[in-house]
Amino acid sequence: MRTIELRALLGKKVFDSEGQPLGHLEEIEAERGDEYCVVNSYLVEHRGLLDRISSWALTASMREKLERRASARPYRVAWNQMDLSDPDHPRTLVPKDALERAQ
Amino acid sequence: MRIVRDVLDKKLIDAAKSEIGRVDGVTLEFPDDGPPRMVSLEMGGEILAARVAHWLVRPTRWLADHFGPRRERVLRIEWKHVKEMGRDLHVDLLAGDTEALAWEHWLVEHFIGRIPGGGP
Amino acid sequence: MEHLGGRRSVKKIVQLALGIVTGIGGFLEIGSVTTAAQAGAAFGYQLVWAILLGLTCLGFMLEMSGRFSAVSKHTVIEGLRDRFGFGFFAIVLAGIALVVFLVLVAEIGGVALAIELGTGVGIPWWAIPVAFIVWLILWKGNINVIEDAPSILGLLAIFFAVGAQHLHPDWGAVASAAIPSLPENDKPHYWFLAVSILGASISPYLMYFYSAGAVEDKWDKTYLGINRIIAGVGTAFGGLLAVAVLICSAIVFHARDIPVEHFDQMARMMAVPFPEWGIVLFAFTLGITCLGAAMEIALAISYMFGQGLGWHASEEGNPAEEARFSTVYTVIIAIAAIPIILGVDPIKVTTISMALTAATLPLAIVPFLILMNDAGYVGEHTNGPFSNTVVVVIMIISFILAITAIPLQILGGG
Numbered sequence: 001m002r003t004i005e006l007r008a009l010l011g012k013k014v015f016d017s018e019g020q021p022l023g024h025l026e027e028i029e030a031e032r033g034d035e036y037c038v039v040n041s042y043l044v045e046h047r048g049l050l051d052r053i054s055s056w057a058l059t060a061s062m063r064e065k066l067e068r069r070a071s072a073r074p075y076r077v078a079w080n081q082m083d084l085s086d087p088d089h090p091r092t093l094v095p096k097d098a099l100e101r102a103q
Numbered sequence: 104m105r106i107v108r109d110v111l112d113k114k115l116i117d118a119a120k121s122e123i124g125r126v127d128g129v130t131l132e133f134p135d136d137g138p139p140r141m142v143s144l145e146m147g148g149e150i151l152a153a154r155v156a157h158w159l160v161r162p163t164r165w166l167a168d169h170f171g172p173r174r175e176r177v178l179r180i181e182w183k184h185v186k187e188m189g190r191d192l193h194v195d196l197l198a199g200d201t202e203a204l205a206w207e208h209w210l211v212e213h214f215i216g217r218i219p220g221g222g223p
Numbered sequence: 224m225e226h227l228g229g230r231r232s233v234k235k236i237v238q239l240a241l242g243i244v245t246g247i248g249g250f251l252e253i254g255s256v257t258t259a260a261q262a263g264a265a266f267g268y269q270l271v272w273a274i275l276l277g278l279t280c281l282g283f284m285l286e287m288s289g290r291f292s293a294v295s296k297h298t299v300i301e302g303l304r305d306r307f308g309f310g311f312f313a314i315v316l317a318g319i320a321l322v323v324f325l326v327l328v329a330e331i332g333g334v335a336l337a338i339e340l341g342t343g344v345g346i347p348w349w350a351i352p353v354a355f356i357v358w359l360i361l362w363k364g365n366i367n368v369i370e371d372a373p374s375i376l377g378l379l380a381i382f383f384a385v386g387a388q389h390l391h392p393d394w395g396a397v398a399s400a401a402i403p404s405l406p407e408n409d410k411p412h413y414w415f416l417a418v419s420i421l422g423a424s425i426s427p428y429l430m431y432f433y434s435a436g437a438v439e440d441k442w443d444k445t446y447l448g449i450n451r452i453i454a455g456v457g458t459a460f461g462g463l464l465a466v467a468v469l470i471c472s473a474i475v476f477h478a479r480d481i482p483v484e485h486f487d488q489m490a491r492m493m494a495v496p497f498p499e500w501g502i503v504l505f506a507f508t509l510g511i512t513c514l515g516a517a518m519e520i521a522l523a524i525s526y527m528f529g530q531g532l533g534w535h536a537s538e539e540g541n542p543a544e545e546a547r548f549s550t551v552y553t554v555i556i557a558i559a560a561i562p563i564i565l566g567v568d569p570i571k572v573t574t575i576s577m578a579l580t581a582a583t584l585p586l587a588i589v590p591f592l593i594l595m596n597d598a599g600y601v602g603e604h605t606n607g608p609f610s611n612t613v614v615v616v617i618m619i620i621s622f623i624l625a626i627t628a629i630p631l632q633i634l635g636g637g
Contacts, residue, residue, distance in 0.1 A: 005145065006106065006129040007153050028106040028131075028141075035183045036140040037104070039131065079138040112308050114301065114533050125533030127309065146533075155313050190297065190305070207534075210546035220362060221542045221549070 008087045014044045014077070015089070016096040022046060022075050025090060029076070042082055042090075043102055045074040076102040104188070106141060114191040115144070115180070117198045123180075124203050126192065127151050130179065144185070144192075146178040146203060172209035174202045235449055238440065242453030243460065245374040250278065250461020252516035253333030254326065254423030254577050256509060257570060259465045260492065262416045263472025264483035265409070268392075271400035271466055273417040277424025278462030280617035282455050283610055284588070287595050288430045289450035292437035295600045299434040300530040302594045311590070312531055318586045320524055323428045325576035327524070327559045330517035331357065332569025337510030340490050341503065347564050354560035357517045361552055362542055369522065370436060373515030379508045380464050382497070387467040389496035390474045397470060414624055415632040419574055421621045422581030424462070428523035430591070435526045447604070471496065486570055517556075525551040578632075582625035588618045 006028070014022045023046030030037040077099060083091045092099065104110075106129060115123040128145035148167060152159035167176060178201060180194060187193035198204055215221040255274075262270040288299050295302065304312040334357075335349035360369060406413040433454075442450070475492040476483050483489055493501035529536025529548045542549035563569065592614060595606045 001135060002133045003142075004131050004133065005150070006111070006131060007150060009131075010107070027108065030104055030106055030141055032104050032188070033182075036132070036142045037106075037182060039139040039141065043105075084133065084139075107308070112304050112312075114305075122533055122535045125304065125309075125531075151309055151313070154309050190295070207546045210550050211543050215542050215546045215549055215553075218362075218542075218553075 004084065004087050009084070009090065012088060012090055014042075014092065016092045016094065016099070018095050020096055022077075022092065022096055022099075026074065039079050041079060042077045043074040044077055073101045073103065076100040109188060110141075110144070110192065115146075115203075116191050116193045118193075118195050119197055121198055123194070123196075123198045123201065124178075127154070128177075141182060143179040143181045146180070147176055149176050172205040174205040178202055235446070239449050239452060241371050241374070242449070243457045244378060245370050245453075245457060250281070250424070250458060251377065251380050251464050251508075252512045253329055253336075253509065253569065253573050254426075255420075255461075255465045256468055256512075257486075257489070257573050258416060258419045258423045258577060259468040260472040260489045261483055262420060263469040263474075264476035264481065265416065266406055266413060267473045267477040268397050268400040268470070269404055269406060270413070270416060270420060271397060271469060272403045273420040274424065274462055274465050274469065275401055276617060276620070277421045278458050278465075280421075280425050280614060280621075281429065281462075282458035283614050284425065284430050284591075285433050285458060286451055286454035287591070287606065287610065287614075288434040289437050289442070289454055290447060290604055291595060291601055292434045293442040293444060293446045293450060294602055294604050296438065296443070297600075298431070298438050298526070298530050299591060299594065300431055300527055302600055303590055304531045306594055306597065306600070307590060315586055315590060316527055316531055318583050319427055320527055322576060322579045322583050323426075323520055323524060324555060324559065325572060325579065326426065326428070327517060327520040327555065328562050328567070329569055329573040329576050330513045330520060331556075331559055332563045332567070332572060333513030334510050334517065335563055336486050336569050337506045337513065340487060340506035340509075346569065347566050350560045350563035353514075353517075353563075354556050357514065357521060358553060358556045360518060361521060361556075362549070369515075369518050373511050373518070376511045377508065377515060379504065380512060382504050382508065383464050383467040383471065383493075386493055386496035386501070387470040387474075390471060392470045392474060397466070411628065411631040411634075414628040415578065418581045418621065418624045418628045419577040421617075421624065422577035422579070422584075424465075425584060425617070425621065426580060427584070427587035428520050430587070431526055432519045432523045435522070435530070444604075521552040521556050521559075524555055525549075578625060578629050581621045582629065584618050584621050584625075588614060 009025055009028075012025050014025050016022055023044045025042055026045045027043035028039055029041045029043065030039045075096065077092050081093050081099070083093050110129060111126055113126050115126060117123050124146045126144045127147060128150040129141055130143045130145060131139050132142045133139045149160055149163050152163035164176065180196065180201065184194040184196050185192050186195050211221070259274065262273070291297075291299055291302065297305070303315060307315075331350060331353050332346065334353040335346040338344070338349045338353070339346050437446070437450070471492050472483065472489070475481075475495045476488075481488075483492075490502045490505040493505040495501070497504065525548050526536055528534070528551050529545075534547045535545055536548045562572065592606070592611060594600055596611065598605055
């Protein structure tokens with residue numbers, strides 16, 4: 001069993017199974033438990049500089065009010081779709097078209 | 104829940120309602136089969152240094168090895184101690200039972216305590 | 224229940240009064256006095272608009288930080304780390320702490336200057352005693368003593384207003400200077416002074432200190448009204464006192480075409496309306512207000528570290544209970560005294576630190592505004608479009624002026 005510290009993963013560039021860039025690993029969704037929290041999925045966001053700045057500036061509530069371009073929504077990569085054997089170079093096990101988009 | 108939004112950088116409050124510190128990092132365990140899990144929270148200057156810039160880690164380690172209290176580089180608090188989640192995270196430990204206050208005690212002993220009025 | 228309510232009301236009234244007084248004292252210190260005096264001497268009433276612009280922005284920012292703390296029960300610094308994560312927070316901390324540290328050097332120098340005015344003994348000799356007194360009050364005192372005592376004494380600054388009145392200014396000309404105008408000559412110096420005034424008024428450390436105070440005083444939503452009054456009235460009074468300094472300087476120096484180069488000259492401007500004790504009052508008022516500012520800054524820096532890193536950070540307990548917190552302010556006060564001991568001119572440090580403050584305002588204001596618009600922290604009390612607009616506009620003005628005026632000033636050698 002391996003352990004990886006979150007800081008080793010956060011912000012890393014993620015590619016899909018065909019080598020296409022998806023974005024950066026920005027968030028982890030988990031189920032809260034008593035002994036530990038089970039990871040469900042990783043959120044990979046493809047954002048240009050402006051998007052990054054505006055996501056700082058836009059809060060969740062403001063984001064809801066504005067229409068988001070579909071292409072700007074983060075990829076939701078299920079835990080079993082992510083290959084973290086090399087934490088510096090995360091890859092998904094499926095092509096990006098097979099990935100879900102988060103809100 | 105989302106780890107970066109709801110856990111990372113949050114303040115840790117102990118059972119006596121005083122501050123332990125902040126969640127500087129989180130440990131993820133990857134079992135051979137089954138989903139990964141977040142098992143513990145981490146605190147430490149080295150972790151913070153790594154989050155700012157990787158080249159800061161070595162000098163931070165060197166400073167920690169040569170100055171200040173002797174303690175583990177990374178403090179880990181297991182997730183099972185987290186009892187409440189909100190703006191802050193509440194744990195069922197006491198700050199004094201962890202090494203979180205190592206610097207506090209060291210400074211009282213070597214610096215603050217040596218100034219008149221600085222004794223406990 | 225009524226009895227309890229009555230006591231709470233009295234407590235609130237007292238806090239309101241003290242808060243306003245603190246606001247006045249907080250505004251006036253070496254930065255605002257020096258920049259106002261220099262502005263008056265060089266350009267007469269022309270730069271009144273800069274003081275008014277600065278105090279407007281500060282008033283809004285203080286109200287916001289009070290509102291943030293009362294609703295979220297956290298300080299602005301805690302909100303910054305919480306919301307933006309450590310990486311970004313570290314950048315903000317480093318940038319602001321560095322600039323604010325320079326202001327601390329200036330304030331310690333300001334107290335030393337004031338004592339030199341009164342005694343004739345050179346500034347470097349006073350650096351250590353002054354630093355020691357600043358440190359001692361923080362070491363032994365609590366946040367209420369630190370906030371209140373210098374502020375109450377600093378009310379003496381009202382004598383600037385009385386002095387201005389005695390000099391019979393052309394109030395019409397003063398009022399029309401509330402609207403910005405272009406200088407006839409020496410434009411780089413004019414804009415540099417405008418930048419310095421803005422930097423002297425809009426000091427981020429005031430925001431962090433105010434927010435920390437609100438949390439330590441356990442403010443809640445019932446304090447929102449008081450908060451608005453304290454922020455608004457305190458800042459307004461303080462700003463108007465700075466205008467009074469400008470008026471005195473304008474009448475005494477500009478009208479007679481005397482450039483103000485040295486601090487004892489500034490002191491002498493109060494000897495015109497008050498021949499017998501003007502200089503002494505000037506020195507005393509400056510010394511007290513700088514002392515108060517030095518304490519606030521040292522605490523603000525300690526709060527930035529303590530709150531950002533999750534220490535127990537409070538002025539209530541004794542130093543051993545907050546060793547890391549006490550260590551920070553002890554160390555920075557000691558280091559801040561060094562330039563003054565070495566003979567660095569406090570006025571020069573003041574001018575530079577004010578300009579740098581204006582240049583780094585976006586670092587403090589932008590993340591703060593994001594917090595103020597985040598319902599997750601302030602619930603239904605988010606900023607309205609008016610507050611946002613006022614602060615953003617003033618911040619942009621300050622920033623643009625800073626990045627243009629500072630190089631010009633360096634080139635022009637003003």
